[in-house]
Amino acid sequence: MKGVTSSANVILHPWLKKQLTEILRSLPEKPLLTPEANRAWWLFWQAGLSAPITLPENLPPLQMLLIWDNLRGHYTTDMLLWLFEHGIMPLYTPIGGSWLNMAESMQRILVKRGLDGQHPETPEQIMALLEGVAQGWNLDPTPFEWGGKRAARRQRSRQRRHALGGSGACTRRPIRRSQNLLQKWQSSCQTTH
DSSP states (O other): OOOOSSSOHHHHHHHHHHHHHHHHSSSSOOOOOOOHHHHHHHHTTTTTOOSSOOOOSSSOOOOOOEEEOOOGGGGGGHHHHHHHHHTTEEOOOTTOOOOHHHHHHHHHHHHHHHTTTTTOOOOHHHHHHHHHHHHHHHSSOOOOOSOOOHHHHHHHHTTTOSSSSSSSSSSSSOOOOHHHHHHHHHHHHHOOO
């Protein structure tokens, strides 16, 4: 994390390129594919997209998927070509789908941890607090999993349903079986044998 007083593309893109370059250096070597298989691999990640990106003719091996929000600056020709040249496929979260971007969740956590109980007076103090929290986080990062409270509520709701004879249909409360009916059925089965 790097604090800045402006997040214009002239600041964001060079920083992002530097970070991505460092990540790429740490990745293991990719096996060499034929040009056809390599292009198919790139196209695989665009399958189902409502607006697939036009890929350049020559593509390096796909190294990384970059998931980021749907901002105009993320579509600049210069940035896209740089990503493609370095084997990075950008995938954009849907418009209005910021909840899909885990960076939003991390930002909320970092801001809460860094600024709760603090009273910074300058942008530099805010940046120093947030950068410190991010450095601490990076020493022992918290793994994220999709789910959380909403998924737990859905799971509990499913557990409160009662399956009907393996059909896939469910009721919200168990069907009461009359003891008399059960005894009548059992006795009728015994008399027929």
